Amino acid sequence: MKGSPLSSILDIDxxxxxxxxxxxASERDPLVITRAKGASLFDESGNEILDLISSWWTCIHGHAHPALIKTLSQQAESLEHVMFAGFTHPPAANLSKALTDVLPGDLNRVFFSDNGSSAVEVALKLAYQYHRNEGNTARKEFFAFEGGYHGDTLGAMSLGRGSDFFTLFQELMCSVHPIPYAHTWEGDNSIASREDEALKAFSSLLNQKSEKGAAIILEPLMQGASGCRFARPEFVRRVSQMAREAGLLVIYDEVATGFGRTGTLFACEQVGFIPDIICLSKGLTAGVLPMAVTVVRDEIFDAFLSESFDTALAHGHTFTANPLACAVALKSLELFEEEETLERVAHIEARNRAQLARLQKHPKAEHPRAMGAMLAFELAGSKGHYKTQDGERLRDWYLKNGLNIRPLGPSVYLMPPYCITDDELTRAYDGLFEGLDRL
Ligand SMILES: Cc1ncc(COP(=O)(O)O)c(C=O)c1O
Known part of the structure; x- marks a missing residue:
């Protein structure tokens, strides 16, 4: 590839x-990454960095997986892109079939977009229009958990208004009712009573507002961006049931939890509840290309059918269902079978669990927790949002020592690619604890 010499990349950046x-104005220079393979990134000087957060939780099978790269190049030779209104193609059709086969219940209809935020925007518009198509114009408000994160576009930001991320943009946002989230960790004795309180608060909110409610959206089992905060399946199930009984559509945002991260292919399987709408991205293409889907139950799709365009979903993106991304996503799903990926996730979970006791004893760590291919804890005594002093110091130390670990506020977490080897995991744990000891 021609271009500027490596030595000038940082200056150009x-x-x-x-x-x-x-x-x-204040952050240190970014690292120039020139290559990635398996669980590792390599900088311009060839230094290896273990990618312990899967490049923003995407590359589930590891970087540059040969089967995915081969699929990508083969697909590029036959069809790289075609507009998706009035046309279709084999990669999109085959992927839709494969996805709806592995999703539970009658989540049968796939709407394609390009990123997690867009998948959420589509879900919001769908839910709003669904009620209108059904003749109910009152239902236009949304419910979402405090601390939830659903993306950075205006609608998605509105849903995340219960977190501190978007305070600046409050006046641009649409109406959303935040509901309390009961998060939990290893050895948490107070979870049952905190769940009860959260459910009571939700119930009273529903009593006042449910008639205007279009939908509830939630990240099932794990709130990602607010610090990898776990919830128990029974809590998520009860909230979902209450919402459905009150006439709200239930949207699961599995942008982060989808594709094995929580131990099952989708978190909703452990919750034991089939949402009306599910949003997927990140692991969908295993980090190779940007793509997202919003999948709905048959009944939702049917409400958009009529003789008039007025009831159709007037929404679309230029790169909707890009054939390259669809082909890679399909291959990624096949890899789950071929490489017994969920068994690997179970193995990572077992190894992560073995670290919990050590974390529980560490003076700098509290609220340790493990689920699927995730290990997380809080930095004791560290308060703050998104970037904290301790978190930034840790991040820098980890990077200098070949580990890509980026604390979210006071939360430190590992979400490695599932291909990570036992030796690499051992390196990750050793480094994780050494960084903590040095704090
Ligand atoms: C649960 C969840 N939903 C939505 C998004 C937004 O996805 P994207 O960054 O691809 O727009 C994210 C991103 O981290 C997420 O974690």
Whole structure:
């Protein structure tokens, strides 16, 4: 590939690039990554960095998986892109069939978009229009958990208004009712009473507001961006049932939890509840290309059918159902079978669980927890949001020592690619504890 010499990449970046979630006036320079393989990234000097957060929770099978790269290049030779209104193609059809086969119940209809936020926007518009198509114009408000994160576009931000991320943009947001979230950890004795309180608060909110409610959206079992906060399946199930009984559509945002992260292919399987709408992205293409889907139950889709375009969903994106992304996503699903990926996740979970006692004893760690391919805890005494002093110091130390671990506020977590080896995991744990000891 032609281009500027490697030595000038950082200068060009600093002159021309605006990075996400970055204060350019004060943050240290980004690392130049030139190669990635399996669970590792390599910088311009060839230094290895274990990617312990799967590059924003995406590359579930590891970087540059040969089968995914082969599928991508084969697909590129036959069809790279075609508009998706009035046309269809084999990768989209085959992926839709495979996805709806593994999703529970009658989650049978797939709407494609490009990223998690867009999948959520589509879910919101669908839910709003569903009630209108059914003749109910009153239902236009949304319910969402405090601390939830559903993306950065305006609608998705509104749903995350219960967190501190978006305070600045409050006046641009649509109406959303935050409900208390009962999160839990290993050895948590107070969870049953905190769940009861949260359910009571939700019940009283429903009594006042449910007639105007279009839908509830939630991240089942694990709130990602607010610090990898876990909830018990029975709590999520009860909230979902109450919402459905009150006439709300139930949207599960499995952008982060989907594709094995919680131990099952989808978190909703452990919850034992089939949502009306499910949003998927991140692991969908195993981190190779941007794509998302919003999948709905048959009954929802049927409400958009009529002789008039007025009841159709007037929404679409230029790269909807890009054939390259669809082909890779289909291969990624096949890899779950071929490589017994969920068994690997179970193995990672067992190894993570074996670290809990050590974390419980560590003076700098509290509220340790493990689920699927996730291990998390809080930094004791560290308060703050998104970036904390301790968290930033830890992140820098980990990076200097070849580990990509990025604390979220006071929460430290590991979400490695499922291909991570036992030796790599041991390296990760050793480094994790050494960083903590040095704090
Ligand atoms: C649960 C959840 N929903 C939605 C999103 C937004 O996805 P994207 O960043 O692809 O827009 C994220 C991103 O982290 C997420 O974790």
């Amino acid at each position: 600093k002159r021309h690039i605006w990075h996400p979630y970055t204060q350019h």
